[in-house]
Amino acid sequence: MLGALVSVLSALCFSTSDILVRRGVVRAPAAHAAFVTVILGVPLFAIATLVSGQLFRAGDLSLSSYGLLAGAGLIHYVFGRYFNYAAISAIGAARAGPVQALSLPYSVVIALLFLDEEVTGVMAAGIALMLVGPALMVERQPSRPVAAAAAAVAAGGQRDPAAAAPA
Template identity: 40%
Template sequence: MLGGLLAVCAAATFAFNNASVRRAVLTGSIAQGMAITVPMGVPLFFIAALVTGNLAAVMGFSPTALAALAGAGIMHFVWGRYCNYRATRAIGTNLVAPIQQFNLLVTLVLAIWLLGEHLTPLKVVGIALILLGPTLTMQKKGTKDRAVSHEKVTPIDAEKPAAFQPKYAEGYTFSLLSALGYGLSPILVRIGLENRGIGVSLAGGLVAYIAATAVFALVLVGAGQWSHVRSIDREAAKWFTFSGVLVFFSQLFLYAAMSIAPVTVVSPINRLSILFRLYFSRLLNPRHEVFGGSVILATVVSLLGALALTLSTDVVQSLLPLPESAVMLLNWHWP
């Protein structure tokens, strides 16, 4: 249950992060955003590990664990984040979200194949409900442009047209590429943390961020983007910094969840971020997103799915007087 709760917290903060990124990329570039958000994780995880007394755990990781955590950091914070930023800028947070559900399929297949995890009826029902929830928000929208409001919320809104024009080819391509990175990284995190507990997950997050920062720095310098990064405007810098803090907390919760709960539980629950994004995007970016309806219904359905994932078969059997056939069904697992 604790692992599921941590996964929900990770989903909520990750969704808030995506909404703030959407605001930032209206005026800032992808390189500028990554130059702020990726390195920020190093001091934040360092402080968290130091304050909790888990900094020394970095030296206790095996070479395999260090390689897995470094790979997770590179795949998630460099590859996945770059592709996510490109997709978000092209088509908006809410159109990116459904496509990125593909990362759950990648994660589940790899968790069963590499980690020896299995699916149970409760997990299958939970995953199905979580995947169903966001689809309830997808409705066909007309192409009529909205009139420009006379009330401008921020300087950004004063300079941008009210109607957002998505770039679908770019957005869908980079959504799929980000899904591959985000789908592989939980497997590497689970391998790297070696079931050593929540405290050690802070040290694991530090290793992942150090590796990601080193790789991104090499790419940034090699591409000659340093002067461009330094030219970021104040508004974009503010939102990227806010995003960096949010994604730190998201990863803190996620690594903690991965350290104590199976990937087949944590990753599906983390998909709740798709619904949380709708609320945060409505709050932060009402003029720059494509919104669907039935959000409350979708949220309820997905939360029921999250509950199903966190319940064990023993708890269900203790709460409900089930016939023998139902008990046998609950105890089934694959593979």
């Protein structure tokens, strides 16, 4: 039960982050968004590890664990964030989210190849069903507001009409 609750809270945090990023990349490139979030993330994470006591347990990890986690951090924070923010900037959070759900089958394939994990029939059926959403989102034509915004950008106008309104 705790795992499911934490998963729901994680999804809520990531989806809220995507919405905030969408508003932030209206006038700035994705690289700036990645830079700002990484710069803010490091000290905030350091404070969280200090408060939770995990900072003092850093010696519990093996050298190979540090290497693997450093690789994961590099892929996630440098490449993953940039590509996530670029996707949100290009197609919006509502369309980028379902496409990014493809991380599930990628994770399954990597786990099968490198970790010798197994997929049951029920898991395979669930994965197949989860692939339907991203496939539908990719094939869907952009709505009128998105097409109008793209035309405005091509004409040198604002990307987001709400961004032009005074705050």
